Amino acid sequence: MTKIAIIADDLTGANDTGVQFCQHGFRTMVIIDADNVGQVGRDKDVWAINADTRHLTAEEAYRRVYDLALKLKQASIRRIYKKIDSTLRGHPGAELEAVMDAWQAELALVVPAFPSNRRFVQDGYLIIEENPEAKAKIKPVVDITGSAQCHVPRVLRQEMGRRVGQVNLATVRRGASELAAALTAAKEENEVLVLDAVTEDDLQIIARAVGYLPGEVVLAGAAGMAAHLTLAWNLKTILGPYPAREGNVLLIAGSRNPVTAVQVREVADFSGCWPLEVDTGAILRGQEDVEIERAVNAAVNREAIQDLLIIAVDSLFRQSHLDSGQGTGNQSTAIHPNGAEQPATGNSGKDFDSKAIATALGAIASHLLATIKVRGLVITGGDTAVHVCRALGARGINLATEILPGIPLGYLEGGQARGLPIVTKAGGFGPPDAFIKVFKYLIREANL
Incomplete structure (x- = not known):
């Protein structure tokens, strides 16, 4: 089979896009x-690669x-998908240009829509439709009315x-x-085309x-588009999962997105486990060793009395410091690419702060995985996910399924926690009960 590569700018993006291919076999x-x-992963059909570029210039x-795209081309990768953030964070234009240059592509099609996660594109504008249930539980939310709208071609x-x-x-x-004919005609005037889509049917079209398109075409978009790219390809059987484990579900919340705050509160109420705040x-004052020891000891003391351990940054619940990236009116809101989730920082918001906390x-x-039994690891926040995986010595994640849209399940490859089930979630994704459903899935209490 022809090898497929996905280039994402963070780990959660690589996961939620890669799992779309996994589910097709x-x-x-x-x-x-x-x-x-x-x-x-030499024996795999698809490589979903974390380029870790979100915070670079x-x-x-x-x-x-x-350099990565050129390396993939030289490795005889024949199909490539440039995953871009569903709220256009990072550098989607520069990274798409890099792939096109490396592959000498004549055309790129950009489809940022992710309908199952309420991301739509209409008239070129990226729109996030508010989840009324989640919105009602986020107080206060940030009002971005009047801020610059996100027109994808302009970005x-x-x-x-x-x-x-x-x-x-x-x-x-x-x-x-007819769409293929229109794209071919538009190619005479443009080398990159942004396509509107508001439903799954649009993505299928x-x-x-x-x-139908000839020549080298680079595809770019969110996980939503990736879910439809395998429709015409031969499918293979997914490998079976690793054996079930015993122990606690460990949830690490490094994102400070208000959507995550609601989700953590919901699972805390459901399970009776209130988060242990870091x-x-x-x-940031340089006392990380003391704080790590304190948090580990506190978590170990809780191990025997519950099935869930929640480790969360203390800034998660400081609503005055949160940026939701969502409006406050009753209508959908077109967003600015910088008006969404911010790194989990305690004070200044600098990259250094984010990385220090994630580390x-x-x-x-x-430390916890070396001390207690853990049956599954749940991580929210892209920086947090990659630093946790690195700390565990993991080199990859074998994807298995998608528990909810944009929330994949896989198994760690390599390192001290090889075979451990891992679920990752970007900060702004999912319904209020997302972590409840993930928790139930991991402890086999519900067949979701």
Whole structure:
């Protein structure tokens, strides 16, 4: 079979996109660090690669993705999917340009819509439709009314030298063959085309239209589009899961998105386990060793009395410091790419702060897994996920299924926790009871 590669800018993005292929039968490996490409997962059909570029400059992100894309091409990867964040964080334009340059592609199609997670694109605008149930529980929310709207072609043009155009919803809904003809015609004026989509049917039409297009075409988008790219491909059987484990479910919340705050509160109420808060201020003051020891000891003392352990940054529940990326009105809100989830920082919001906290959370997870029995690991926040995996010595994640849209389950490859079930979730994804459903799934209390 032709090998497939996904290039994502963070670990949760690699996971939620890779699992779309896994569910169609492709053996999928998430590669936690791009330096390990070619060293792990050689027997897999799909590599979902964390390029870890979210916090780099545009120039740095371009160079890293260019080098990676060139390496993949030289390794005879024939299909590539450039995963972009569903709220356009990071450097989607620079990274797409890098892939096109490395592959000498004539055309790129960009489809950021993720309907099952309430991300839509209409008239070129990326829109997040508020979840009324979740919104009611987030107090206060950040009002971004009047802030710059996110027009996807405009965002891409800021970092690309190529001509960027847009294909509206009416054209998409003419059907696959007519859409392919429209894309071919639009190619005369544009090298990058952003496509509208608001339903799964729209994504299916786009996926079928891709098959009609000649030449080298790079596909880019969120996990929503990835779910439809295997429709016309031969499927293979997914490998069986690792044996079930005993112990606690360990939930590590490094994101401070208000959606995550609601989800953590819901599972805490359900399970009777209130989060053990990590003092981010102590970490930023250089007292990380003391704080790690305190958190580990406190968690070990709780081990025998419950099935769930929650480790959360203390800033998760400081609502005045949270950025939701959602509006406050009753209508859907077009968002600015910088108006969404921010790193889990205690004070300044600098990359250094985010990495220091994520590193400490990784150390806490490593100590706990060496001390207590853990049946499953749940992590929210891309930085947190990659630092926890690194602390455990894991080199990859063998994806198995998707518990909820955008919330995949896999098994760690390598390191001290080899075979451990792991669930990752980006901060702003999922319904209020997402962690309850994940918790039930992992302890086999419900057949979801």
